Amino acid sequence: MGWTWWTQKPAYVHVFLREASAVFILAEVVLFAVLIHKAGQDAETYRAYLDFLWHPLMVVFHILALAFAVWHSVTWFLLTPSALPRQIAGRRVPAALVVGQQFAGLAVVSLLIALWVAWVGAT
């Protein structure tokens, strides 16, 4: 198999995209780390970096990264039921429950962050 093996089947493409999401997520983490670093410097530098992050091309990049992150989360959540041992205290746990819990967890955490951001913004 050559380097294009992942284009042979749709399923391979899906997996490849899931793996490729790491690149975007890593980039976002680096951007965020730099942001923290900039926040410790003078206001002018910080402002310039914020402008850079809000550049239209960068916004496109953020949206792309978000899409990859969602893709990774959703596909991974759907896979987890088979990746986990299926029993708790000798009883089989329905796959839908495992998947459902994860989406619920994601929703709760997202909601908390949104509330926090709104609260910080308001004060």
Added chain:
Amino acid sequence: MNEVRHDIIIIGAGGAGLRAAMAVVETNPDLSVGLVSKVYPMRSHTVAAEGGMAAVIKPNDDRQHHIYDTISGSDWLADQDAVELFVDEAPRELIQLEHWGCPWSREDSGQVAVRPFGGMQIERTWYAADKTGFHVLHTLFQTSLQFSQIRRYDEFFVTKLLVADGRCQGCVALELRTGELHVLRAAAVIVCTGGFGRIFPFTTNGAIKTGDGLALAYRAGAALEDMEFVQYHPTGLPGTGILITEASRGEGGILLNTEGRRYLQDYDLGAPLDIHDPRHPQNRSMELGPRDRLSQAFMHEQAAGRTFQGKFGDYVELDVRHLGEERIESRIPFVRELALNYAGIDPIVEPIPVRPVVHYTMGGIDTDVHGATALPGLYAAGECACVSINGANRLGSNSLTELVVFGARAGRHAAAAAAGLELGGGAEIDRQAAAERERLAAWRARPTVDDRVASIRDDMTTAMEAGAGIFRDEASLAACCGTLRGLRARADRVHLHDDSPVYNTELVSALELDGMIDVAEAVAHAARQRTESRGSHQRTDFAARDDANFLTHSLAYRTDDGPRIAYKDVVITHWPPAARVYGAANDADGQA
């Protein structure tokens, strides 16, 4: 020719062959075993067995019951000493399988669960859902991998047994991958090649079940015993012949004709209980009668015009709907899978169309209780052998048990006999091996003829179904015998289109056919000469059982002019021949 030497050669790596191989190692770890099979072990047809495996383990059961059920099921043709041994050793062998990892279905307590099967007074069938044979085969195969003494020859087709100094001393095998011939020498050979259902057109048997081992032994001078007894399973899918396990009836499934009647009540199989009665299904009654009687009942219903007409012939309905989805999914999931895939029927909402189908061959290579044949050094075990515990009709779920009980016995006995044995006859072996190479080379040199292996095979299976099916008579059997002689001549001339040495599957088919015609002739001739009706052998011209003349096993010996049939007495220990009674009266039975 490449020559290899082992202490024991086992031909066939299904349930019996694998169990025999491990029994040799258990008996004497210094012995080396050559395990030869025309397919990889996990492809062997043991894999297709579904319902389960009988052994007495529960406190409500008793060895007397299992013995009596087996003997009455056999229509008194089983050798009773063999049946007693079989029943006594069965529990230990099944526990051994449990220790080797077989995933038996369990009760809540963790003990092995059992279910009822046809012809049983007490439920005693151990099961792994409805893939028992699959699990047993894979358990045996995987367990065997830890023994370095067992050397496998996967995809080697044995073409001849080598006999010198009055002793079987090995075989010649064709390596399918290369086309090379190998001489495999040993102090003993155990044949475990399975049955020969493929001589019939409509069978549950896989393509590989061509009776190769029987033909090998027959040609080496061993006798084929009770070949006229061929079991039709009452519930196969029309068209494909795929088996719908008896467990479907053990769990409570019922058989219905076009009038919606549970017609078995009209054939001395007892009175039906309501399907919601907690006592349904009743052991040894109605749908849990023996297979021969159920298949014969179908034929009578068909003659009376009370069967459904379908694209693949007539059928009746097997209804399991009342069991409900949960029970179907937990107890007989494979039935649902097969019905959905191959009949487009979901048994949860529709009855399954079924009809009788050739399933098992009671006859086989004549052996004693150690698996030994009359030819020193030659053993047989499993469906290819006839010990006989199955007589004229095998009881459901005895066959898997037979594989391990008699596989182990043959392995142990052969191991004891082979240890330290000095063999002579080397020059004779070389001569026979060279002659075998000549014979196979001659196949290639045959002139082109307007005939095909498949055409001859089709004509053979058609002749067998027409002449030696569920019901037989002198005229049909005489015609069948005549047709088979003609096919013998055609098979001796048929020419191969494939001249490649590598995976020449046309050559393999031709070799299989060559043996099948011999085996089919033994069946037809033995059936023609048994002028009585017993178990699965039903003569319309001799409708009654005739204990005065035929409480005997038939023995077919090969001659150039066709089979010579001789007889030997059935071994009776404690259970004199009696009427086979199923249904309401059965509670009084079995106390003999």
Added chain:
Amino acid sequence: MSEKTIQLEVFRYRPDADGPGFQTYDVPFHDDWVVLDALNYVKDYVDGTLSYRWSCRMGVCGSCGMEVNGEPKLTCAAFLRDYLPGPVRVEPLTNFPVERDLVVNMDGFMSKLDSVSPYIVPKDEAGGGPSAEHLQTPAQLDRYKQFSMCINCMLCYAACPVVGRVDEFIGPAALALAQRYNLDSRDDGRERRYDVMFQDEGVWECTYVGECSEVCPKHVDPAGAIQQAKLSGALDYYKRMLTPWARRS
């Protein structure tokens, strides 16, 4: 009355003759025929030189796995009606060396199967002695039952891109089988299987593509088995690191 037909494009290869290629055959179309029936028709009545493996034709012996229109399938369970109007392309399983026509070489698979010690390693003291059965509750059975359903048809090896790239990868079926025995309440062989399962070519090579589970005709879910093995292997690793004195030989 002209009979309805469908075309097969069958991969042909003979090591002792010309190079590989495709041969087409027109076979009768029947609604209830599977691809294997069509191949048998060709073998029996058209071209006796075609080679392939098959036996049970009921989806349990595992012999007849092939690529049908590029997907690994048991040909006894692949209905012609699902490939109308044709042609149907039949090739040997990918990721395996081809011996001839549709027959692949299984040596690598067989040695991988062997390498994971796929059998019960008995505990020192079996309760009840050899004459009695071990107790195993339905819940204990349920922990490994699904992973014991593998028929060794090798479709998962054909579907797995990792198998295609890394020859030594132990692969889905064999790893699932190892996990099946690790999960069996009667077994004490985890240590014996550890080195094979958790080598680089063991579970860690798997990137969870999940195609093995998609193509599995018996719903074994080898991908799930491998992820579960990764989890328990990782836990074992930390346990060993934190409690070196407890490590068994």
